[in-house]
Amino acid sequence: MLNIASKSMQAQRIGPIPTRLLQQSSNLKTLKLSDQSFRGKFILWGNPEDSHFTDAVFTATGLTLPQQSGEVTQAGAFRAIWANPQRWYLICEEQEEATLANKLAQSGQVYMSVTDGQCCFHLQGQASVDLLKKGCSLNFSETTFPPEQCLQTRLAITKVFLHRHSVDSFDIYVERSYSEYIWSWLLDAAKEYNH
Structure with missing residues (x-):
């Protein structure tokens, strides 16, 4: 049984985000958005x-x-x-x-x-909290949501887990069926800070 599980993990995986949307994230200047879904x-x-x-x-x-x-x-x-x-x-x-x-x-x-049903996006940059506040009602003060905590919430009306690594560094866990929507929302919300 372990051999079957190991072999299935070695199979070629396809990321949740289309190449054109991944490429758009490389145009961000003050924020960094990366797909960590594997x-x-x-x-x-x-x-x-x-x-x-x-x-x-x-x-x-x-x-x-x-x-x-x-x-x-x-x-x-x-x-x-x-x-x-x-x-x-x-x-x-x-x-x-x-x-x-x-x-x-x-x-x-x-x-x-x-692994293949839950995606993970990493968001980092000085404006990351301001960006997340656009679609999330969490209190992002470091007293309420300190680094190295993970809270379940809604981002752009979608259920996510936000893992805060530092003041301005987050992992966003979301179901794969909503991954392209959340990625696109993050890109759109980041436009304001892209200067």
């Missing part, structure tokens, strides 16, 4: 009060699972994002996806790959 993304389910579950995940991945909304933890190449009281997103770079899948399988827990 990162490995998994959903993990379990009971955080069950020490057998949390210990197995920690032994396999090194991750201590976050326990509250907004929390993000990291161990080496792996990151865990709180999604709800019994569900987490586990994230890694593309080259680590097969490794994380194998470690999750070794842990014996219930998980599912959503």
Whole structure:
């Protein structure tokens, strides 16, 4: 079963954003928008009060699972994002996806790959907060939404996870079916700052 999963991850993937829209992002001057959708993304389910579950995940991945909304933890190449009281997103770079899948399988827990169903865009630049405020009602003060937190919200009426890496650096996780819409919205909203 692990061999099948590993082989499927090596298959040629097609990115969610058409080349013409990717090229438009290269014209941005004060903001940087990049497609990071090939990162490995998994959903993990379990009971955080069950020490057998949390210990197995920690032994396999090194991750201590976050326990509250907004929390993000990291161990080496792996990151865990709180999604709800019994569900987490586990994230890694593309080259680590097969490794994380194998470690999750070794842990014996219930998980599912959503790499091809969930997209990730990285937005960075001094105007990134102002841009996001155009389509999002979150309070972006560093007290309310500090760096290294991830919050679920709506951006341009679409459900997303925003992971804030620093004051002006964000990962935007969105379902693939809405990815082209959100990418186009971000490009359009960025025009104001393109000077």
